[in-house]
Amino acid sequence: MIPSSLVALSYLFVTAPSFDVSRFPQDSCIAQVNPYLAPGGRNVYFTDKTCLDTLPIELLQVPGTHTRRVKTPKEELTRLLWVEREAVITNEPSGFVRKPLDTFFERLETMKTYSFGDAHDSQQYVLQGQSVVPHAEMLAHGHTYGLIAIHPSLEAVFDSLLPIHWRGSLLPEFHTAQVPVPSAAIERVRLIRDSVKFDPVVASLVNNISVPQMKNDIRFLTGEDEKSGILSRHSFSSGIRVAAAWIKERIEETGATCDLVPFLPGFGPNVICKYPSTVNTTETVLLSAHYDSRGSFGSTRAPGGDDDGSGTISILSIAYAIARREISFRKNVELCLFAGEEQGLLGSRAYAKELRSVGADLTLMVQADMLAYHAAGEPAQLGLPDLIGTPEVTQLVANLSAIYSPELSVGFTPACCSDHQSFHEQGFPSTQVFERAGPIADPMYHNSGDLSDREGYDFEQVKSIAKVQFATLLHATGFDLPSEDD
Ligand SMILES: *[C@@H]1O[C@H](CO)[C@@H](O)[C@H](O)[C@H]1NC(C)=O
Ligand SMILES: *[C@@H]1O[C@H](CO)[C@@H](O)[C@H](O)[C@H]1NC(C)=O
Numbered sequence: 074m075i076p077s078s079l080v081a082l083s084y085l086f087v088t089a090p091s092f093d094v095s096r097f098p099q100d101s102c103i104a105q106v107n108p109y110l111a112p113g114g115r116n117v118y119f120t121d122k123t124c125l126d127t128l129p130i131e132l133l134q135v136p137g138t139h140t141r142r143v144k145t146p147k148e149e150l151t152r153l154l155w156v157e158r159e160a161v162i163t164n165e166p167s168g169f170v171r172k173p174l175d176t177f178f179e180r181l182e183t184m185k186t187y188s189f190g191d192a193h194d195s196q197q198y199v200l201q202g203q204s205v206v207p208h209a210e211m212l213a214h215g216h217t218y219g220l221i222a223i224h225p226s227l228e229a230v231f232d233s234l235l236p237i238h239w240r241g242s243l244l245p246e247f248h249t250a251q252v253p254v255p256s257a258a259i260e261r262v263r264l265i266r267d268s269v270k271f272d273p274v275v276a277s278l279v280n281n282i283s284v285p286q287m288k289n290d291i292r293f294l295t296g297e298d299e300k301s302g303i304l305s306r307h308s309f310s311s312g313i314r315v316a317a318a319w320i321k322e323r324i325e326e327t328g329a330t331c332d333l334v335p336f337l338p339g340f341g342p343n344v345i346c347k348y349p350s351t352v353n354t355t356e357t358v359l360l361s362a363h364y365d366s367r368g369s370f371g372s373t374r375a376p377g378g379d380d381d382g383s384g385t386i387s388i389l390s391i392a393y394a395i396a397r398r399e400i401s402f403r404k405n406v407e408l409c410l411f412a413g414e415e416q417g418l419l420g421s422r423a424y425a426k427e428l429r430s431v432g433a434d435l436t437l438m439v440q441a442d443m444l445a446y447h448a449a450g451e452p453a454q455l456g457l458p459d460l461i462g463t464p465e466v467t468q469l470v471a472n473l474s475a476i477y478s479p480e481l482s483v484g485f486t487p488a489c490c491s492d493h494q495s496f497h498e499q500g501f502p503s504t505q506v507f508e509r510a511g512p513i514a515d516p517m518y519h520n521s522g523d524l525s526d527r528e529g530y531d532f533e534q535v536k537s538i539a540k541v542q543f544a545t546l547l548h549a550t551g552f553d554l555p556s557e558d559d
């Protein structure tokens with residue numbers, strides 16, 4: 074188990090997000106350690122004092138890198154949680170001094186006095202009828218990150234304990250080395266990128282995405298349409314299972330084959346849908362979003378209208394258009410809706426690992442996470458990742474945006490890291506599409522008020538970005554339509 078073995082190493086070496094790890098001398102002890110790539114792009118090395126003492130002093134002093142002593146947690150706290158502040162616009166005065174992670178421990182105290190049971194249909198605090206054990210310990214921290222040991226029962230709820238604008242991810246039990254994207258795979262993306270030019274057929278297909286249909290779908294997923302009965306799509310809620318079955322059915326109606334694939338006990342499943350290729354090839358193009366969500370502390374609602382209901386409806390809207398226009402593809406296509414994203418990319422991590430272990434041949438993948446919101450007065454936008462992902466895939470997406478959705482202002486975002494990171498770690502070409510060229514600005518981010526019927530939720534922007542995802546799919550696969558006289 075990691076906590077005892079890793080924590081026994083007793084020191085953390087934490088890099089800045091943009092730190093080039095090839096600066097470590099090849100023969101140094103730290104170069105032998107597989108770091109944990111935290112959401113946000115920091116590399117976290119579990120090491121010991123002896124090793125740190127041998128590192129060149131100028132590496133230890135690079136701005137943004139830290140060394141931290143790690144406490145040894147109580148034995149029953151067997152899960153390690155990495156938490157960090159996200160790139161979100163806030164009105165906090167600069168220089169405002171506080172310890173945001175105190176909130177986590179205060180909320181934990183509140184939970185100890187919570188009454189569990191069905192009278193309190195608080196899906197966020199009841200794990201399949203079992204109450205959680207609210208024990209955790211801070212092992213090491215900086216101003217914007219922390220390493221916390223938690224009781225395993227908190228796996229299901231830690232996200233709602235975190236202060237707003239902080240996210241957490243469970244450390245995988247074993248570190249696996251990051252697999253670099255092979256140069257042949259990058260070259261393949263380059264060829265696609267360099268060959269794109271306006272195709273009127275693609276333009277007509279991507280314009281088939283229907284906004285009224287997206288409006289219906291999001292209302293079902295958020296429970297704004299009360300008929301759905303969904304209060305929450307938190308990974309452990311009953312609502313996520315309703316959503317999973319419904320998404321599977323919707324995408325199967327478009328001619329795909331879908332499976333609900335469990336990845337960890339208690340979590341809602343991944344929804345994995347496939348369209349076969351008309352050509353004999355192993356190449357596969359994958360579009361994804363996460364359909365789980367997160368709400369406010371103390372609330373049973375987690376509607377996830379923007380995060381990531383918007384990405385989910387973008388995938389559904391593409392599936393509907395595939396069916397309406399009877400498109401067949403010259404490569405394999407997968408549409409995936411992941412769960413467990415809010416607990417640290419857990420669903421996608423399991424799936425990407427599985428794909429790597431069976432030698433899957435992914436041409437590229439694009440994750441859609443938060444597509445709907447922009448502040449009043451801002452134009453419709455498309456944000457692309459500045460750190461995590463394959464630059465060639467990101468450029469391809471930017472180029473296709475300029476061609477098919479010129480209404481979008483394209484730029485980079487530090488908003489970091491969604492399920493594409495899981496594919497990036499496994500050496501698959503990947504990128505993400507996001508709603509803003511800049512940090513997260515949605516005031517309802519990770520909030521129980523994340524509904525679709527509110528100011529700033531822009532369906533036209535969702536459509537514009539979905540057009541880009543769809544165009545990426547069509548250009549990367551090649552496709553056929555029924556002939557006129559059929
Ligand atoms: C999409 O294409 C179908 C079939 O050609 C057509 O009936 C439908 O009106 C189109 N929808 C949109 C939103 O363009
Ligand atoms: C598909 O291609 C593979 C590899 O080239 C080949 O081994 C296989 O026989 C082909 N399958 C069919 C149905 O043509």
Ligand SMILES: *[C@@H]1O[C@H](CO)[C@@H](O)[C@H](O)[C@H]1NC(C)=O
Nearest residue numbers: 269468469471472473475476
């Ligand atoms: C594609 O993107 C690259 C880099 O962003 C840019 O230099 C190039 O001009 C773009 N090409 C087209 C056809 O838009």
Ligand SMILES: [Zn+2]
Nearest residue numbers: 380381442443
């Ligand atoms: Zn998200």
